[in-house]
Amino acid sequence: MSSSTNLTLGQYFKNIQNAALSTLEGMAVTFSWLFRRPITIQWPDKIEKPLEETLPERTRGILEVETRICTGCLACQKACPIDTISIDMERNAETKERFIARFDIDAAKCMYCGLCVDACPTGAIRHTTLFAYATDNIDNLLLSYVDKGEKVTPFRPKDPQPELRARGSIGKNVLERNLKSKN
Amino acid sequence: MWYLANYLEKNYAVSINGQESAWLIYLIVAIASALVMLGFASLFAGLASFVERRIAGRIMARVGPNRVGPQGLFQFVADGLKLIMKEDLIPNGADRFLFKIAPYFVFAGMLGTFVVLPFGANIVAANMDVGIFYIISITALVVVGIILGGWASNSKWSMFGGLRSAAQIVSYEIPLALSILVVVLLSGSLSTQGIISAQGGLPWDWFIFHSPFAFIAFFIYFVSALAEGNRTPFDLPEAESELVAGYCTEYSGFRFVVFFFAEWANLWIMSAIAVICFLGGWRVPFISVEESTSSWGIILLGLAIFMVKTLALVVVVIQLRWTLPRLRLDQMMNLCWKYLVPGSFVCILGTMTWMVLIDWNSMIGLVLRVVVFAGAFMLLAYYIYRIRFNYMIDRDNYKKMTGKDMWYPPYRLP
Known part of the structure; x- marks a missing residue:
């Protein structure tokens, strides 16, 4: 509607005519949207496959460690700006062999900056696409990739390449074990 | 059930055999029918809010609430419970008494109209001789409540909202009443049942198709009713983006529910009045007025016809809300005083002339009504063609970009 005072x-x-026709046209547009597919993704229960599988390759989800190729160089621990990662390297008193006695990532602290992933020489520490791990006990978010008492021998570049586990499977196992045991 | 008010007054009071008990039965029936209508209004208001949110969702390519209960049907129960459990705050410096009673004015003005709204032949609480006039007058209580709420809140947003609402509702009362006057002219009755009885069951016997003037009067009524009910594009009194929430900014808890309850129930009222006055009400095709109360089957058929027509209009109102942007205050006033008021006067004069020249029952009257109906039908066909056009221009691109079919009709509930 024109608000001019001199209206012929x-x-x-x-x-x-403009008001009537444009309203009709606008109604036709909105009505046609009732027949179009909504773009909403109804996470978590009304989707075809889990969202973790459809997220992009470079999603920064929780960190996981492929201990089979971890060299125990502590580069990730040093790269972490907020001390999320704690690694204990120990030495067998008789054979003088080093082994990883602890590899903990505190997912409650982690800010997903990815500096540890950049620092890792072998790609042992990596982001997964896992993101939904709300819990009522913060201890559940302490992810131990080396169990208590387990002695993991560090990987040496000369060693043959071991079989690697699928991305996301290790972190998922650890999380699920935490939720079962500590709840 | 509540047409009993009339029925019982005539029959039961006599059968109980005492004039003293007549008023008691009348009172009981009045309270019962009031409760039934309150139940209907609240159920409708709740479900309308749910349906509106679903439709709004689909228009915006979203889904809308579908989690609480089957397909989100109990969303309004959850919302209502949440609001009722909230604290009933009264702002510092507010006029406590006026602040507390303001929502009930709005509520009473809304529920009062249900007294004369017929749902079918015989199904009406009170068939008043002044039905339509009564509806126009009692809805004025709503504006009293809104101004009271705006003033008593001691808040500038509420104050602006209340004043805007006063200006708007008082202005739009005029085209509303004038466009209904067209119907009153045609039917020669102010009673809602009388107006419906004067129409017929077939579309070209409805008042809307009587003449081009009556057709325009319907749209003038519709626009004015939108403005009266504070529906978008006339929701200036509670413009969220300008006035926080207008007159209900300071309200919380139960009183807030009452305001919104009145607004949703008003959807039914405005659509029902449009159906009563222009779209033939509960008249069943090929069945005369005398026969329409003869059996329960016909009464229920009339009820169903009335409901379908009213709900179709409700959907149009909801769709309008998600189509049009809000008018500016000066545009709103321009529309009322420069377009609707002169337009409704023209409609009245035109209808009068038409009535003098062409008799309703004559052959030429029928032919002209069918012609107007055909014109309206062409308009509807053009509308459907434009809907299809708007859908088709995006269909292939959608398929190319997403690999999925765009077709997802409303009955497929996500």
Whole structure:
């Protein structure tokens, strides 16, 4: 509607026609949207496959460690700006062999900056696409990739390449074990 | 059930054999029918809010609430419970008494109209001789409540909202009443049942198709009713983006529910009045007025016809809300005083002339009504063609970009 004070009669009827036709056209547009597919992804229960599988390759989810290729160099621990990662390297008193006695990542602290992933020489520490791990006990978020008492021999570049586990499977196992045991 | 008010007054009071008990039965029936209508209004208001949110969702390519209960049907129960459990705050410096009673004015103004709204032949609480006039007058209570709420809140947003609402509702009362006057002219009756009885069951016997003037009067009524009910594009009194929430900014808890309850129930009222006055009400095709109360089957058929027509209009109102942007205050006033008021006067004069020249029952009257109906039908066909056009121009691109079919009709509930 024009708000000019000098309204000619022609303009007056033109205004009415414009208002009526544009309203009709607008209604036709909105009505056609009732027949279109909504773009909403109804996470978590009304989707075809789990969202973790459809997220992009470079998603920064929780960190996991492929201990089979971890060299125990502590580069990730040093790269972490907020001390999320704690690694204990120990030495067998008789054979003088080093082994990883502890590899903990505190997912409650982690801010997903990815500096540890960049620092890792072998790609042992990596992001998964896992993101939904709300819990009522913060201890559940302490992810231990080396169990208590387990002695993991560090990987040496000369060693043959071991079989690697699928991305996300290690972190998922650890999380699920935590939720079962500590709840 | 509540047409009993009339029925019992005539029959039961006599059968109980005492004039003293007549008033008691009348009172009981009045309270019962009030409760039934309150139940209907609240159920409708709740379900309308749910349906509106679902439709709004689909228009915006979303889904809408579908988690609480089957397909989110109990969303309104959850919302209502949440609001009722909230604290009933009264702002510092507010006029406590006025602040507390303001929502009930709005509520009473809304529920009062249900007294004369017929749902079918015989199904009406009170068939007043001044039905339509009564509806126009009692809805004025709503504006009293809104101004009271706006003033008593001691908040500038509420105050602006209340004043805007006063300006808007008082202005739009005029085209509303004038466009209904067209119907009153045609039917020669102010009673809602009388207006419906004067129409016929077939579309070209409805008042809307009587003449081009009556057709325009319907749209003038519709726009004015939108403005009266504070529906978008006339929701200036509670414009969220300008006035926080207008007159209900300071309300919380139960009183807030009452305001919104009145607004949703008003959807039914405005659509029902449009159906009563222009779209033939509960008249069943090929069945005369005398026969329409003869059996329960016909009464229920009329009820169903009335419901379908009213709900179709409700959906149009909901769709309008998600189509049009809000008008500016000066545009709103321009529309009322420069377009709707002169337009409704023209409609009245035109209908009068038409009535003098062409008799309703004559052959030429029928032919002209069918012609107007055909014109309206062409308009509907053009509308459907535009819907299809708007859908088709995006269909292939959608398929190319997503690999999925765009077709997802409303009955397929996500």
